[in-house]
Amino acid sequence: MPKSLAPPNPAALRACMSRFATGVTVVTYESDSGPRGATMNSFTSVSADPALVLISVGHRARCHDQLLDRPFCVNILGAEQEPLASQFAGAQNAAEPRWVAGARIPRLENPLAWVECDPWRSYDGGDHTLIVGRVTDLGHRDGDALTYAWSRFGTAVEATDGIEHLI
Ligand SMILES: Cc1cc2nc3c(=O)[nH]c(=O)nc-3n(C[C@H](O)[C@H](O)[C@H](O)COP(=O)(O)O)c2cc1C
Numbered sequence: 250m251p252k253s254l255a256p257p258n259p260a261a262l263r264a265c266m267s268r269f270a271t272g273v274t275v276v277t278y279e280s281d282s283g284p285r286g287a288t289m290n291s292f293t294s295v296s297a298d299p300a301l302v303l304i305s306v307g308h309r310a311r312c313h314d315q316l317l318d319r320p321f322c323v324n325i326l327g328a329e330q331e332p333l334a335s336q337f338a339g340a341q342n343a344a345e346p347r348w349v350a351g352a353r354i355p356r357l358e359n360p361l362a363w364v365e366c367d368p369w370r371s372y373d374g375g376d377h378t379l380i381v382g383r384v385t386d387l388g389h390r391d392g393d394a395l396t397y398a399w400s401r402f403g404t405a406v407e408a409t410d411g412i413e414h415l416i
Pocket of ligand 1: 287288291292305307308311312334337338339
């Protein structure tokens, strides 16, 4: 028998989730009023063939309805780009975003990596919607990564060797 079906205490849930270290992205798109973006760390790779990635978007975010049916770009931020993460999370004047001229989908200049997507499927995720995008283009550069854990930004130093053979 399950121990308890009572919903977890929100603070306890936050405390657990804050111990899961992630990268930080800004998801950019062409809104009805020009290029816009939103900071998101609920980003994950889903499938290699077809190439699919997932973002989880809160119902209350302005981007929610717009991201359901239009292409978007996931800009994975470098260690020095914390001001952009703050700016696109609603901070005033944290950074002046610079956009790549002529990009098919609005994209930030010089992220650590970027992944352009067309909308593929979306799923109910409680007070969020899980949006799966099909990768249409991508790119990356060298550098350290911006991270988020313990409700704080941090950094992960670039590495040249990994454990791909285990995955
Ligand atoms: C580190 C960090 C990660 C975040 N991750 C998400 C996320 O995965 N999904 C989401 O909907 N909001 C996330 N947010 C909150 C949005 O960035 C915030 O609500 C933003 O104002 C949404 O912009 P919009 O309302 O203009 O669309 C995150 C904020 C921070 C600081």
